[in-house]
Amino acid sequence: MNTNSSTELLSNISYIIIRSLICTNNLEPKFLVLYTKPTFSMQFDTNGKVAQRKKEVLQKSFLISNGANRTDICQGELGDCWLLAAIACLTLNEKLLYRVIPPDQSFTENYAGIFHFQFWRYGEWIDVVVDDRIPTCNNQLVFTKSFRKNEFWSALLEKAYAKLHGSYEALKGGNTLEAMEDFTGGVTEYFELSDDPTELYKIMKNALERGSLMGCSIDSELESRTEQGLVRGHAYSIISLEECDEVSKDTRIRLIRLRNPWGFVLWKGPWSANSKEWSTISAADRENLKKQTIEASEFWMSFADFKKNFTKLEMCNLTPDTLQGDERNTWTVSVHEGRWVRGSSAGGCRNFPDTFWTNPQYRLQLYEEDDDPDDEQVACTVVVALMQKGRRMQRHQGAKFLTIGFSIYEVMCGQNQHLQKDFFLYTASKAKCKTYINLREVTERFCLPPGEYVIIPTTFKPHEEGEFILRVFSEKQSTSEAIYQQIAGDVSIGKWPDMQICANELKTILKNVLSKHNDIKSEGFSLETCRSMIALMDTDGTGKLNLQEFKHLWKKIKDWQLIFKRYDKDKNWSISSFEMRNAVNDAGFQLNRQLYDIIAMRYADERLNIDFDSYICCFVRLEGMFRAFNAFDKDGDGIIKLNVLEVRRSYFCCSAPLSIT
The missing domain is CATH 3.90.70.10 (Cysteine proteinases)
Incomplete structure (x- = not known):
């Protein structure tokens, strides 16, 4: 496999897979260093500084020596005290620390010159892989270092965080809350x-x-x-x-x-x-x-x-009820991604009534009051957190944090239409953030009467473009599980002498990956399903998957998993054949009644339930079927004519499609 096609760092692919590729093929890990991706840079004032491997600094080194604690964090020349303050706090909670720095990494056992760290990023946990080249001057670390000269966890964590934001330069000046949130998802x-x-x-x-x-x-x-x-x-x-x-x-x-x-x-x-x-x-x-x-x-x-x-x-x-000191509280967490688009949905704050109504709007239903026997007030506690995305990474392009905030309006029950200009001209907000501010996130806690509301996230001025994530925490029927949902896990694999995998190897890899997921109940996929996956993702016709193709497959599985969990109400890792219709529609497949009937007959068990393995197998074949059809539909009229050879080719490419009508 051409390593140039793999320099896009695969933050959602297992670190162990990448490590195995390096060790098996005797590669230098430099194709994985911070600056190999175009948006990443190790820029810093040179002036005698170089990036050195740890073995070039010290022969006997440790990632963590005698436990990680606050003494391991000494600030260097980079103005990132805000980050180091958060790292110091992280060392006080070992569980959180080893969520960010996965254990079983070292400079000795299975050493490949790379390490991985996990950060919460806009609603999901991602893996960030870096090599062990660290900026030095006169054989001394330039940026963050440990009191122990042969310990490197803090320096490598800083590097991984710099990669997350695009460069070391992007870490100059910041807000401690940013790093705390990225370390915890709180x-x-x-x-x-x-x-x-x-x-x-x-x-x-x-x-x-x-x-x-x-x-x-x-x-x-x-x-x-x-x-x-x-x-x-x-x-x-x-x-x-x-x-x-x-x-x-x-x-x-x-x-x-x-x-x-x-x-x-x-x-x-x-x-x-x-x-x-x-x-x-x-x-x-x-x-x-x-x-x-x-x-x-x-x-x-x-x-x-x-x-x-x-x-x-x-x-x-870590959860919104931390401040309340009441462990009886549970929380529902909903996450919405959106954007402000100039001329369409970037309406600015309430000071601009002609455009304010065009901002994105999110409905909030609060029907059950808090369970607090010591409080006579009938109210629902809700925490609203509005975060703007990607601004620090775009700093080198001149981007700054937008000034953001939000308002909450009470509406009539059943209101599900976009509120128009007249509504806001004659209706005051029920609640709002204390102030608009140019930080990554603005968060407020409210006590609202039961009812229905609409949340309006905005920039202060109209016509300012940006992406955001809106998180709403309320005190009913949920836990903070989504905060710690792990997306990708570690996996052990055999040798890939040609840096490609066949169906049998794919089956082993996916089985090991899924076994690391506490939130996925699966024993892996059948060999036939894995063959279908390879037929679907094998773009170069080798009959195997390279690393880039595996990346795209894993993303597909992740996306389909999220849809599956949406309809798995009782969390028993099966959905009813009736819910399968909605899942198929959510994935973008438009089917006729006959195909829905075929899916139910082929994949549902005697209780009319479809388990996760069968669900993924079905989606793989649907994806292959639609891809094959679109390839033959040259004029886009939804009608194709095939000869015998084309029928056979489409059959094998989508691995026994459900039907073509």
């Missing part, structure tokens, strides 16, 4: 500390106990130091909160522990390293607090000083 919120949010300490304490990630900063366009050692315009990680009794007073002092990714420039005020305040608490409390400060870049300060000195608190909750 929903983010931020607080202006000058507003003195009610019960802030309790909110933060509960959030930390439930694994939320938090950071803080002091607003400033440029980094500068305060008299007491804090850095304006710089991101800090929030590590913990504690309360202690003051010995000489009948009061309790609230303390907060912070971390500076720089590793120096620390707080010099009360409760700093050698301040007199430490003598006001018991020796036991003093020893306990100082024991928690495991490195020089961490420091304590009073919670009152925290609110006084910092201006912004950023919080990423």
Whole structure:
């Protein structure tokens, strides 16, 4: 296989497949480095800097040595403290950390010079593969590094994240919430500390106990130091909160522990390293607090000083109910993708009544109030999160974050038409975001009466184009499962001496891939189905699949899987033959009644259910049938005439199609 056709990094294909290709064929992994895809770049000021393999830096190296912790994150020359603050928070939750950095990777066993990392990206988890070439100067890492010189997980994680956004350059300056969200798939919120949010300490304490990630900063366009050692315009990680009794007073002092990714420039005020305040608490409390400060870049300060000195608190909750501290809550999560198109659907905010109504609109139904015995209010809690897509990656083209926000309007039950201009001229919004802001995401929490609503996501000004994802969290009949849905998994395969796979090899690979999916109940596909898959995707007529063809096949299976899950209401990994009609329509196949009857007779069991394996087999054959028909329909009139040879060829190409009428 031509490696030039594979330099498009396959973020949805298993890392183990790529690793096997490299090892089996004795390839250098440089065709997988960050800058091989046109939209990726390892640009940085050269000035003596080079990209070196780890073996060129140190012979004995580790991905993770003695566990990953905050001491492994030391900022280099890149201005990405916002990212490092989020990584430091990530190390506090081992489960989350190893979701981002899959285990069983090393510089020794099965080493191929590549590593993979997983990030949440606009509603799904994707795999990002990078090689181990890292920018260095005089044999020292230029960007993020570990305190241990032979440990490289933080540097490689930074590189993978740079690849996700297009280049290292794209990581200069950012918002900690972005990285927190990309590491968890959680929903983010931020607080202006000058507003003195009610019960802030309790909110933060509960959030930390439930694994939320938090950071803080002091607003400033440029980094500068305060008299007491804090850095304006710089991101800090929030590590913990504690309360202690003051010995000489009948009061309790609230303390907060912070971390500076720089590793120096620390707080010099009360409760700093050698301040007199430490003598006001018991020796036991003093020893306990100082024991928690495991490195020089961490420091304590009073919670009152925290609110006084910092201006912004950023919080990423793994589920929206994190702030509420009520584990009885469950949540329904819906995700909508959309775009604002100039002259069509980019209507701007309410200040522009002539075009506001043209914005995308999303219906929201809230019929059951929250289950909160301590709250007499009849209301439904809903969290709305509007995120703009791809702007950081487009920074090199001059793109900036748009100023975005949203409004919520109450409508009559059964309203399912696009609301027109007159409605907005005479109707006030029921709720809206506090402010329009030029960040990647704006999030608000509301308590709304039961009823029906329409959400209007907009840019501030009309005619501004962009793509977005709208997530709506409500407190009924769901869990946060969609946040942690894994799309692609690891798989072990045999040798591919020609870098192509036959039907038997495809069967083994897909069986191993599916076995790694907790959300897919399947023992794999039959050999006949795998032959049909190869007949469908084999564009070069070799009777085998190359890596690029496998990529397209895997995308097809993923897309069909999402449709299947939509109709698998009871999650038993089968759908009724009646629901199969809707699934077929959703996939874009328009069939007549006779074909629906044939599908039911061929694929449904005695209970009229179709399992996942049969469903995929059916879709593969439908895809082949339609592709064969379109190939012969030269004039596009929906009618074809075939001779005997053409019938035979279409039969084998689509592997026994259902019928051609």
